[in-house]
Amino acid sequence: ALNILNNKLYLKNLSTNIFEGNVKGNIDADLISFLINADLKGKNLNVEKALLYGANMKDALSGKLNFNATLSLNPTLKTQEEQMKDLKGDIGFSITDGQFGPFGKIENLILAENIRESQFFQTALGGIINALATIDTTHFEELTGHLLIADGNCIIDPITSKGSVMNLHILGNFDILKNYANMKVRVKITSILSNLLGPINAINPVNLINSAAS
Numbered sequence: 001a002l003n004i005l006n007n008k009l010y011l012k013n014l015s016t017n018i019f020e021g022n023v024k025g026n027i028d029a030d031l032i033s034f035l036i037n038a039d040l041k042g043k044n045l046n047v048e049k050a051l052l053y054g055a056n057m058k059d060a061l062s063g064k065l066n067f068n069a070t071l072s073l074n075p076t077l078k079t080q081e082e083q084m085k086d087l088k089g090d091i092g093f094s095i096t097d098g099q100f101g102p103f104g105k106i107e108n109l110i111l112a113e114n115i116r117e118s119q120f121f122q123t124a125l126g127g128i129i130n131a132l133a134t135i136d137t138t139h140f141e142e143l144t145g146h147l148l149i150a151d152g153n154c155i156i157d158p159i160t161s162k163g164s165v166m167n168l169h170i171l172g173n174f175d176i177l178k179n180y181a182n183m184k185v186r187v188k189i190t191s192i193l194s195n196l197l198g199p200i201n202a203i204n205p206v207n208l209i210n211s212a213a214s
Contacts (some may be wrong), residue, residue, distance in 0.1 A: 007031045019053070021045030021065065034076045042067045047095055063098020063143065067091060071149075081152075084176050089149035096142050104138035106166060109187055131196045137166040137189075145170075152177045165190045 003010040011027040025040035048062040069091040077083045102108055107129050145159035154174040161168040172183030 004031075019045045019047075019050045033074070035072060035074050038069070038071045040067075040069045040071070042069075047098065060101045060103070061095070061098060061143075063095040063140075065093060065095050067093035081177055085152045087149055087152075087176075089147070091147040091149070092145070093147075094142060094144045095140075098140055098143055100138040100140070100161075104140075104161075104166075104168075105133075106135065106137040106187070106189070106193060107132045109185065128197055132193070135165060135193060135196070137163065137193070139163055149176070156183065165192055 001010075001012045003012070007030065009029045009031060011029075013024070014027060015022065015024045017023075021042060021044040023040055023042045023045075025038060027036065027038045029036045043066050045065040045067075046062075047065040048059075050065065051057040051060055069089060071087070071089040071091075073083060073088075074086050075083065077086055110129070110132070140161040140163040143159065143161045146157045148155040148157055152175065154176055156170055156172045156174065159168070159170040167188040169186040169188075170183055172181060174181045174183075
């Protein structure tokens, strides 16, 4: 339905099929300031296709996506950078029966820079990486998240995943303009994985002190 009231154009009960799913919602546009507000709901979208064709991201994430989003944007701003700085959003989402790309591999998480540079961990890592690579930690039953967008930044508030062998809890910030993420990732693993960690699994404060002393 299309209506004009108080210098605003209202598009209500919109519905479209995209990325194998459905998006419904309402949009209004201010005819004076040209500010566009959207309230959208998506169901059963193919997130792999959405990321590939919408953000040129390949093999990053797969699964079925549901979301609720409120967005505001001024499309009359001259540059894409100005538009992204002006973009505001509040997005809640869930993805079911999905898979991470390289990010979800436990061996890549363990090889994070702050761990890799530790002298203690360097000694222990060599013998366990190959064993860890035999366990598929990229699959998850559910991935849920809440994102807040403003001033060219996306605040991750948070994102959590539930899998059969590994769960993730992610907090941080994503700079949309620089395409750069600064995140803290907490990982919870099952005994199947912890048993493969060898000497790392036995780490405790006493061991760390003894290692430093020697």
